[in-house]
Amino acid sequence: MIPTKIYSKKSRLKLLIIIVALVIGGATVVYTNLLVAKLSEREQQLIDLYAKGLRYMGNAEIDSDNLVFVQEEIIDANRSVPVILTDEQENVLAYKNLTIPEKISEKRKKALLQREVAKMKTQHKPIVVAYQDDFRNYIFYKDSELLTQLRYYPYVQLTVIACLSLIAYYAFSYSRKAEQNRVWVGLAKETAHQLGTPLSSLMAWYEYLKASPRFENEPIVEELGKDVKRLEIITERFSNIGSVPVLKDEPILRVVENAIGYLRNRVSNKVSIVVESDFPPETTAKVNVPLFEWVIENICKNAVDAMEGKGSITLRLVRAGAKDALALDIQDTGKGIPKTKQEEVFLPGYTTKKRGWGLGLALARRIIENYHQGRLFVKSSEVGKGTTFRLILNR
Ligand SMILES: Nc1ncnc2c1ncn2[C@@H]1O[C@H](COP(=O)(O)OP(=O)(O)OP(=O)(O)O)[C@@H](O)[C@H]1O
Ligand SMILES: [Mg+2]
Known part of the structure; x- marks a missing residue:
């Protein structure tokens, strides 16, 4: 857009x-x-x-x-x-x-x-x-001293000017980032807040319907329940991004499995999604589940878009770097990202889609880097072959 x-x-x-x-x-x-x-x-x-x-x-x-x-x-x-x-x-x-x-x-x-x-x-x-x-x-x-001074003067002057410009640039970009932060956080908080009221009332209605004999064995009630649950998750995401999120040691494999559960039910059966792990299943990582799921969803949704409905997505928990950090590689067989765009895709507003906002990856990176002190980047990508995103977490 x-x-x-x-x-x-x-x-x-x-x-x-x-x-x-x-x-x-x-x-x-x-x-x-x-x-x-x-x-x-x-x-x-x-x-x-x-x-x-x-x-x-x-x-x-x-x-x-x-x-x-x-x-x-x-x-x-x-x-x-x-x-x-x-x-x-x-x-x-x-x-x-x-x-x-x-x-x-x-x-x-x-x-x-x-x-x-x-x-x-x-x-x-x-x-x-x-x-x-x-x-x-x-x-x-x-x-003479004058000549010597004059010889070095421009270099001293240019160094001073360069230092000043650098300080000014950093001060300026810092204040701009702080401003952006306030917008993200403020908007998220407000959204969570506004969703809260109708949601709790919806939940009460759902409980009422479930208990009512009139709607016994009605599949509609179950479907309604699922949508309410989904709305609850969305509200939780917004409320978490609007505050300092709590990170907990979570069994990371299960979290990943759960995160793609929602997507699995929604993509065509020509897209296969596999999860693999180099770690024992009980391995934990410090994450905030609602936010982490949001990240996985965003990256996988992009992968599905990039494959135009046909291909495979592999999520693999691997050891990365010297410190044996825990990384999640998300690999797809989609159209790939050209080398020059591999950093740009994380900028808010960058999109190649007709109906995209270009916010998915910006948000994902924000969640991983600001809230989890981890890293998110394009590990490799080849146009026409596929892309691998790498997400590094703290253990
Ligand atoms: N797996 C991928 N393969 C190829 N291109 C990708 C992939 N993931 C992201 N991109 C490119 O990066 C762009 C930005 O992605 P991002 O998720 O930030 O925004 P979007 O998907 O366009 O919009 P939305 O805000 O709805 O997510 C996409 O438009 C696409 O061009
Ligand atoms: Mg997206």
Whole structure:
């Protein structure tokens, strides 16, 4: 009834949002990298100039007028790029723009500077300053703090934004789920409540008729009794889903047998329903019987629909997983579910039937996962061959 298109629309919207986010993220990174490249180039120029200044100073006449100018305007102008000047053996002669604690011993200071030189070496090749009298100095340098920060900034920013979006998404979907829960529970409670009154009166009438000699040996009374029983079961289901259901250790094989009893009487005799078990018959599992029966009924009804009135359904209690959990596999020989739809079938509103509401499996999963702390999923399915649903329970 409800078009299943809403789900494909929703996933397309999600895809679109992800693409937009990726484009924005990518653009931020690319743009900052551009800035980094430009700044890096500028720092390179600054260092080149610094090296030229040093060379000039080394080669100039001592009393040259330009010396002061070069010292102040070129050498001192570098206030951001950390540099270390060394001799040919890499002994530190001078350094600049490095934060070296003042109150440390000469030895430690030297070690510290030597480590800086090693670090700088990995970033940039040193600049050689050759002097007239045939000796050389090396200028080691590394990226300024600003440049380093700028390099990592977009990643930090994007990580923060991603974390925030994730939190927002979870908060939002949590509140949406809570809202859905209230609708399910409220509607179920109200239905159970409204059914209650006429049902108890019907029951009284049935007891009255059964006892009345006028209707002795009337098959109608028996039929009426069955319908009243069925109504009672339905009311119990709604009332259980509208409250915190009580789970009890129940002989699981018998519960399964009982659950399909109702269906067996209603499907054509071309559909065979078999129950098998790997467990001893008295094995128990923690279930709420009215809700659990509802689940089995929903899954089996779907199986009957999928087989179009001819085939076999096998319900098998098996051991599953490492913990030897108890699982119920429900296998049919119906039309199968394509791989891409095997998760989607559990969404409320997803149906391929003319008269379906798409609620059967949504409800079944809800009952198993929320009320029984178990799991329900499509174990395997092949189009044209059949489907197996697996239901895992706590023991
Ligand atoms: N055993 C199965 N084999 C093949 N397809 C299945 C099977 N079980 C479910 N489906 C598919 O999953 C869809 C959703 O099932 P679900 O029980 O949630 O809703 P529905 O049966 O369509 O409607 P209703 O609310 O009446 O149960 C079905 O319409 C069908 O396409
Ligand atoms: Mg169904």
